[in-house]
Amino acid sequence: MEKIRILHTNDLHSHFEQFPKIGRYFKQAQADPSVDEVFTFDAGDFMDRSHPLSDATEGQANIEMMNSFHYTAGTIGNNEGISNPHRVLEHLFDHAQYPIVLGNLREEDESMPHWAKNWHILTTKKGTRIALIGLTAAYPMTYGPNHWHVKMLANTMDAILPQIEGQYDVLILLTHVGLNMDRWLARNYPQVDLIVGGHSHDLLPEGELVDGTWITQTGKWxxxxxxxxxDLEDHHIVQISPTTIPTSALQEEPGDEELISSYYKKGKELLEQIEVADLPAEFEDDKDRAIEISMDAIADFANVDLAILSSGLFLTPFKAGKITMFDLQQALPHPMHVVRSILKGSDLWRLVMEIEKNRHYLDKFPLQGMSFRGKIFGQMHYKGISVDMHKRMVYINGEEIDPMKEYEIACLDHYILVPFFPTLAIVGDNELLFPEFLREVVAEYLSQKYPIRK
Structure with missing residues (x-):
């Protein structure tokens, strides 16, 4: 009998407050004398640029901590692959001490990213061959503009499985595709023994068995x-028993809080060194002014006249005087990208009607996911657009909208993902603008509009 213990995480999202306990649990388990071998896997979204230290170090602080956990292998999530510019992901794993397994992402020339492996085969001390395949969420709409070619899951599996046939005894997928797609993979690829998954933030306390394949996920953060x-016999699986351990139940030790605080403090110090602009007094504690200037920023970035933004994006107003990247990171922590959308006048009118119809509902609507790092959606604001709901009239730069004319508007990928404004997703000619994301776009505009005088 061969006994293997597998530890796994997913969707850590730079929640460093959990890292001391996770690190100790991993260390103790990796010395477990009751098993023959211990493997550790991460299923992606380990970083999130809403934490100052992740943002300031472009994820290198995360890699240093992940190395200390002694992972056996990992894959990437959309936060690593899309929230980071191409240049950052190219170097994110320069110092990683564990392989990144990723079968469905390629450079634009179809070459394999230098930092990833198509698959990876482990051989245990007792000679069992374990094949690992990594898969990330296939989002061509966002990977494409970031100069990556993401491949569909079925195409990837159908290409890789024949290449590794006969080379493994156990097949494990490390996936960041969500529970529904994990179930699809389990139903359609019976060769798979175990899926270590993430992305949808589902908690499976004791795993889920689908057509003979075990699926595991640990929620989020x-x-x-x-x-x-x-348990294996003659290199064949006899039994798989998944469990999950609540981190809150693990012992806290002296120094944990100080260490966690130091991560935030270090990130804050680094971001505060990057001065952005010198804002006039009118910005002090005025969220509306912050929204107005940010709409100007995304409109300028997209080279258009019109823009929309929601107030819930702004966790804090801007302040008067010198503003740093830390201030902007606190105000706009969301890893969102600007979109230039082309709409016929009749469709733009419909979009405005959707916004107005949902306005009161969205004002206090609690929102999670879709790159949002705030609490509520809030009020929609317009640049260059006004509306008379009594007459159901929309005006563009003071003139009545022309239903046959094409208009260009700056918005965010967030508004295409949320279900409240289907017109944008259904009929908008949407171009995602990379590599800068929202707060970087705002920072660049502010630095030009209100430069710091030396």
């Missing part, structure tokens, strides 16, 4: 650690 017992 490091609140749970996955711990799997795998």
């Amino acid at each position: 490091g609140k749970f650690i996955g711990d799997i017992q795998m």
Whole structure:
């Protein structure tokens, strides 16, 4: 009998407050004398640029901490692949001490990213061959503009499986595709023994068995650690027993809080060194003014006259005087990208009607996911657009909208993903603008509009 223990995480999202406990649990488990071997895997979205230290170091602080956990292998999530510019992802794993397995992402010339492996095969001390395949969420709309070619899951699996046939005894997928797609993979690829998944933030306390394949996920933010017992006989699986451990139940030790605080403090110090602009007094504690200037920024970035933004994006107003990247990171922590959308006048009219129809509902609507790092959606604001709801009339730069004319408007990928404004997603000719994301676009505009005088 061969006993293997597998520890796994997913969707840590730079929640460093969990890292001391996770690190100790991993260290203790990796010395477990009751098993023959211990493997550790991460299923992506380990970084999130809403944490100052991740943002300031472009994820290198995350890699340093992940190295300390002694992972066996990992894959990437959309936060690594899309929230980061291409140049950052190219170097994110320069100092990683574990392989990144990723079968469905390529450079634009179809070459393999130098930092990833198509698949990886481990051989245990007792000679069992374990094949790992990594898969990330296939979002061509966002990977494409970031100069990556993401491949569909079925095409990837159909290409890789024949290449590794006969080379493994156990097949494990490391996936960042969500629970529904994990179930699809389990149903359609019976060769797979175990899926270590993430992306949809589902918690499967004791795993889920789908057509003979075990699926495991640990929720989000490091609140749970996955711990799997795998028993084998003659290199064949006899039993897989998944469990999850609540991180809150683990012992806190002296120094944990100080260490966690130091991560935030270090990131803050680094971002505060990057001075952006010197804002006039009118910005002090005025969120509306912050929204107005930010609409100007995204309109300028997209080279258009019109823009929309929602107030919930702004966690804090801007302040008067010198403003740093830390201030902007606190105000706009969201990893969102600007979109230039082309709409016929009749469709733009419909979009404005959708916004007005949902205005009161969205004002206090609690929102999660879709790159949003705030609490509520808030009020929609317009640049260059006004509306008379009594007459159901929309005006563009003071003139009545022309239903046959094409208009260009700056918005965010967030508004295409949320279900409140279907017109944008259905009929908008949408171009995602990379590599800068929202707060970088705002920072560049502010620096030009209100430069710091030396």
